[in-house]
Amino acid sequence: MKSLLSASQIKSYRENGYLHYPNLLSGAEVYELKNAVLKAVDRLAKIKPKSRVAGDAAEMLDDEDKYYDKVFLQRLNLWKINDTVKNYMLSEAIGKMVTELEGTEGFRVWHDQTLIKEAYGNPTAWHLDNPYWSFSSPNAISIWISLGKATIENGCMWFLPGSHKLKNDNTGIGKNIGDLIEKNPQLQNIDPIPVPMKVGDCSFHNGLLAHGAGANMTRQRRIAMTCAYMPINSVFNGTPNILPPSYLQTLKKGELLDDDQFNPIVYKS
Numbered sequence: 001m002k003s004l005l006s007a008s009q010i011k012s013y014r015e016n017g018y019l020h021y022p023n024l025l026s027g028a029e030v031y032e033l034k035n036a037v038l039k040a041v042d043r044l045a046k047i048k049p050k051s052r053v054a055g056d057a058a059e060m061l062d063d064e065d066k067y068y069d070k071v072f073l074q075r076l077n078l079w080k081i082n083d084t085v086k087n088y089m090l091s092e093a094i095g096k097m098v099t100e101l102e103g104t105e106g107f108r109v110w111h112d113q114t115l116i117k118e119a120y121g122n123p124t125a126w127h128l129d130n131p132y133w134s135f136s137s138p139n140a141i142s143i144w145i146s147l148g149k150a151t152i153e154n155g156c157m158w159f160l161p162g163s164h165k166l167k168n169d170n171t172g173i174g175k176n177i178g179d180l181i182e183k184n185p186q187l188q189n190i191d192p193i194p195v196p197m198k199v200g201d202c203s204f205h206n207g208l209l210a211h212g213a214g215a216n217m218t219r220q221r222r223i224a225m226t227c228a229y230m231p232i233n234s235v236f237n238g239t240p241n242i243l244p245p246s247y248l249q250t251l252k253k254g255e256l257l258d259d260d261q262f263n264p265i266v267y268k269s
């Protein structure tokens with residue numbers, strides 16, 4: 001895994017709220033991670049659909065589930081059932097990168113998720129990530145690794161540069177892809193930037209950055225492995241999101257999210 005960041009890459013990330021990082025993984029590494037992800041997805045296929053939907057989906061209403069199912073196949077926390085996925089997504093190398101990009105003390109894993117936009121899949125509406133989660137931080141960050149080619153045609157990621165520095169109200173990932181921008185007029189002046197990727201490239205994006213993805217107009221699936229990281233010292237904000245009920249019961253608002261089993265430390269400087 002390549003993991004060196006230049007000063008100009010860090011500067012660009014902080015200014016724009018995202019960074020395209022080419023060649024994170026070699027061909028062999030992509031092969032290994034992709035096989036592990038698909039194996040873990042297969043294992044989860046036996047579980048009832050309702051319990052598989054979480055994370056960004058937590059905001060969705062029942063009657064929109066059918067539409068949302070065709071935005072992407074979304075499976076969370078594969079690191080818990082597959083050691084190869086864990087070795088990559090909870091690696092010290094990625095942990096150090098996100099720590100350098102955000103300039104923080106370190107990170108715990110929030111959750112990983114594979115996002116597979118199947119052939120002819122719906123677009124991913126513009127949204128912010130952090131407001132869905134159980135902690136509020138200007139330094140939450142995600143990595144999005146392209147395990148195949150991501151193109152304008154098959155639904156690559158799009159970002160609104162600098163939008164992480166504005167105060168925006170979030171929306172769900174619904175059928176109207178522009179809801180977020182309609183709700184936040186300050187976003188209307190920013191040109192959206194698409195980020196096509198080669199196999200093994202990745203991007204990082206801040207949890208308050210406006211982002212989305214296009215429809216998949218092709219015959220092939222678009223396959224990505226992603227992971228969200230939570231700054232060390234983050235506290236519970238009262239939003240359940242993906243926290244298991246048994247853990248949730250023990251938590252009070254303002255309490256440190258420091259469960260080493262559910263959110264292990266990925267990197268501490």
Ligand SMILES: O=C(O)CCC(=O)C(=O)O
Nearest residue numbers: 115124129142144213226
């Ligand atoms: O892959 C997508 O379509 C959306 C990804 C996304 O929203 C994220 O990684 O936060």
Ligand SMILES: [Fe+2]
Nearest residue numbers: 127128129211
């Ligand atoms: Fe997102």
